[in-house]
Amino acid sequence: MSIKAGIVGAAGFAGIELVRILTEHPTFELNVVTSDSLAGTPVTDLYPALLGHTDLAFEPHGLDALAECDAVFLAVPHTAAMSQVPALLEAGISVFDLSADYRLKDADVYERWYATRHTSPGLLEKAAFGLPELFASDLVRAAGERKAGHPALVACAGCYPTATSLAAAPAVRARLVSGTVIVDAVSGVTGAGKKATERTHFCFANESVEAYGVGTHRHTPEIEQILGLPGRIVFTPHLAPLNRGILSTVYLPLDAEHAKGSSIEDIHALYEGFYADDGFVQVLPIGSMPKTGSVAGSNSCHIGLALSQAGDMLIAVSAIDNLCKGAAGQAVQCANIVFGLPEATGLSASALPV
Template sequence: MEQIRACVVGATGFAGVEVCRIVLGHPDLELTMATDRKAAGTRLADVYPAFEGACDLVLSLPEPEAIAQNADVAFLAVPHTASLAITPQLLALGVTVIDLSADYRLHDAAVYEQWYGTPHTSPELLGQTVYGLPELNRAGLLALGERHEKGEAVLVAVPGCYPTATALAAIPALEAGLATGDLVISDAISGVSGAGRTPNARTHFCHANESVEAYGVAHHRHTPEIEQTLTQVAGREMNVVFTPHLAPLTRGLLATVYMTAADGVTANDVQDAYERRYANEALVSTLPAGHMPQTSSVAATARAQVGVALDDRRRRVIIASCAIDNLGKGAAAQAMQCANLVLGLPETQGIGATAPLI
């Protein structure tokens, strides 16, 4: 089989370089181009010496015509609005786009504009985009694959890290009707790499080390994305209270979700629903009753682990906790999982199965 040519746009960011690493180890993909506006003309290995001897690519500017000449698929590991500037051109030039930014995740352009404070310049693409959470939208990704096989360039919007963990924690309870009402509360903690490569006062070592803080309280931009996903799952409009926290970790994310239990629901009902829902998912595991996930178990992998409990003391709350790697299942590895489905490859091809043991 001829290798599929891949370009990583935004290759020096934490998510972008993780995509580069995965592509380099993928048996069916070849990293033929990597771009970065600020580091153009510099070898990727000079920015990240771990690539010395493994990758000789020189970073270039993200010019759509050059990408189309060198790649069949482009992974866009860029901030919001950067994808708006390049994705329509790439699609028109026949390049399939796996977009890790927020630009095409929300179905409603007006909602995007409200939360991101900028006009959405290609709303016509939103109806053609599949939200790339395979455990929820696998059929849609496979449908994109059929279009891609016929020669059409297609677009995947890879979910954010917080929305991924929150959704995986909530999906089984909502799908099975075990949770009632329209409110979901998500308390989530992420490692510092989730803030990106460029440091700021909050992510500087001296500030972040030995400290945990909430941020973006009541107005974090992932809120409408989570609400959109949970509304799809529940079949009714869902409201989300989402509070992210920054922890002194390099990588890793833990989301603990609270939902009101329906009348008569037992702890066994909840455990059984989660075990059944994820029994055939290659990258999501439900832990045994009484066990909760930890970030170290999934660090540097594409995996997610979920643990559940029922607080039956007073208000009968379903508590579901999901651990992922924010750069793995929360970004680069999930992007590759989506790409595999679209490109007609085995879903877990080229992405790791287990975490380092120490």
């Protein structure tokens, strides 16, 4: 039996990536795509690449359009999901939210970083955290709730936090890390959303790389929450003239005991064991480093590892496609788990070779 799905905010970059994935999914049936500004416009008028794959047209936002859905994916801006999630859950619809509105478990932290009052803080504990490789138990719990007749709420992890946390988590959870963790991450322009700004307009972004949100980026508390390192993350994002991709370089200071006793071979084996059952994460051979081009269009994460010359710093580098593993693909991966499907269903496509 097919699972009826809808996408709110389907005209944006993450939303249309969801359309691309779900139209080819063997079990989810995409029935509704919404956009107030484009209501009545066929999806393929805006995105001709989908000709022959969908005949849907955008519909206005609203619960009525989504009433027959089993699952709704929210590809809306931060702070916009809160106005929709409670009603969707009340209607018995499971929600997969790509925004930040339910990721942070502390409403005060959310309000401080997003400068907006959280209107449904009671749902923060209900929300499963949508990063399957690190929070499998959350998604198993959500799957149990749905099976028992209660709609699930999944707060899908952000793109920078996904890339960064997958690179850092094995070392952090093995208690190898001491002190402040430094993150330098580079994103393609689609990560900034569809609406052009003075930063993302072609003429400003092309042939230029810049740091932004230095010391203030809102993904910082999410990374700290995922890794369990409150106040120990210094995160600096950079914008590069790419369409897709995130490359996150994470500098992890090793505690004194492990700095003396751990070789790169030991740490590499730790990482391989940690991700042995996670088909979307590939730990590259020692001496190899990931590239964004190697994961573009896929739900994969590639991780490369190195030690500093002094042996006291682990450098973990990860690459993901920000629109896929960093957004739409990860949401579908979570939905597969919640609806009892193999988590790779509909996500087996390889990266674009060139």
